Amino acid sequence: MKNMSRNVKRILIGIVILAAVLLLSAALLVRPSNHRVWTAGQEQLPNAIFDGARVTIHNVRNFPWGPDEAGTAVWEDRTYDLDRIASAWFVLAPFSRDNRGPAHTFLSFGFADSQYVAISIEARREAGEDYSLLRGMLRRFEIMYVIGDERDLIGLRTNIRGDDVYVYPIRASQEKIRALFVEMLQRANALHERPEFYNTLTNNCTTNILEHANRITPNRIPYGKEVLLPGYADELAQRLGLIDTELALADARARFLVNQRARTFAEDPLFSVRIREPD
Numbered sequence: 001m002k003n004m005s006r007n008v009k010r011i012l013i014g015i016v017i018l019a020a021v022l023l024l025s026a027a028l029l030v031r032p033s034n035h036r037v038w039t040a041g042q043e044q045l046p047n048a049i050f051d052g053a054r055v056t057i058h059n060v061r062n063f064p065w066g067p068d069e070a071g072t073a074v075w076e077d078r079t080y081d082l083d084r085i086a087s088a089w090f091v092l093a094p095f096s097r098d099n100r101g102p103a104h105t106f107l108s109f110g111f112a113d114s115q116y117v118a119i120s121i122e123a124r125r126e127a128g129e130d131y132s133l134l135r136g137m138l139r140r141f142e143i144m145y146v147i148g149d150e151r152d153l154i155g156l157r158t159n160i161r162g163d164d165v166y167v168y169p170i171r172a173s174q175e176k177i178r179a180l181f182v183e184m185l186q187r188a189n190a191l192h193e194r195p196e197f198y199n200t201l202t203n204n205c206t207t208n209i210l211e212h213a214n215r216i217t218p219n220r221i222p223y224g225k226e227v228l229l230p231g232y233a234d235e236l237a238q239r240l241g242l243i244d245t246e247l248a249l250a251d252a253r254a255r256f257l258v259n260q261r262a263r264t265f266a267e268d269p270l271f272s273v274r275i276r277e278p279d
Contacts, residue, residue, distance in 0.1 A: 046188050061152050144191060145188035164257060
């Protein structure tokens with residue numbers, strides 16, 4: 001009887017191992033693609049055309065979002081003068097107020113003419129597909145750079161999803177800010193031509209920001225728990241002097257939380273300027 005029980009256990013373990021091997025093999029055979037039916041807001045890949053100091057970005061997203069994330073598709077071509085780039089901003093949106101660890105991070109760039117453009121690195125989902133940390137490790141999503149207006153990328157999170165969003169000024173020279181912006185646009189162009197899989201641990205929003213930043217200033221930011229749990233990335237950024245403030249972290253979080261201003265100025269043409277104004 002005991003031998004039969006052990007045999008049954010061995011068979012069950014063998015079935016589990018075989019199933020895991022088959023699932024892994026199937027995942028490894030899948031190839032990334034830019035040609036699927038994508039979820040709303042991720043249908044178009046941006047690409048940038050450089051002409052000296054001017055860059056024209058195609059497919060800048062500027063959706064007005066309604067309840068249940070029903071968005072009206074608005075894709076625009078916008079031109080920016082690289083000589084007038086003035087600021088960079090680190091945007092942090094924790095997924096939950098109760099568990100700060102999981103979060104989305106992205107960057108935004110400001111120009112001397114009060115233009116702002118955000119670059120959000122995201123898991124590109126097919127229509128009807130939900131994001132999952134586990135599926136993000138199993139080659140289920142492609143990765144994409146969403147380039148968009150802040151009223152879209154920030155407003156979607158503050159006003160529709162109800163996420164806390166922090167917009168921190170980055171301490172860096174104009175030269176490095178410009179290099180970082182160009183780097184990210186070149187990466188967006190590369191993904192436009194050669195798709196890649198998203199990976200929750202190694203190819204996500206925060207790891208890509210880290211790689212971009214370290215190529216501009218080598219070995220400046222270490223890979224650690226704040227990258228794996230990016231809700232704490234502002235702690236790391238402040239510790240390294242990357243946030244342009246003298247405030248303590250708790251005070252900086254209170255100062256740069258933009259939710260109330262984002263709701264108040266949701267329809268203001270100067271949305272990006274208004275959310276940065278002190279209360």
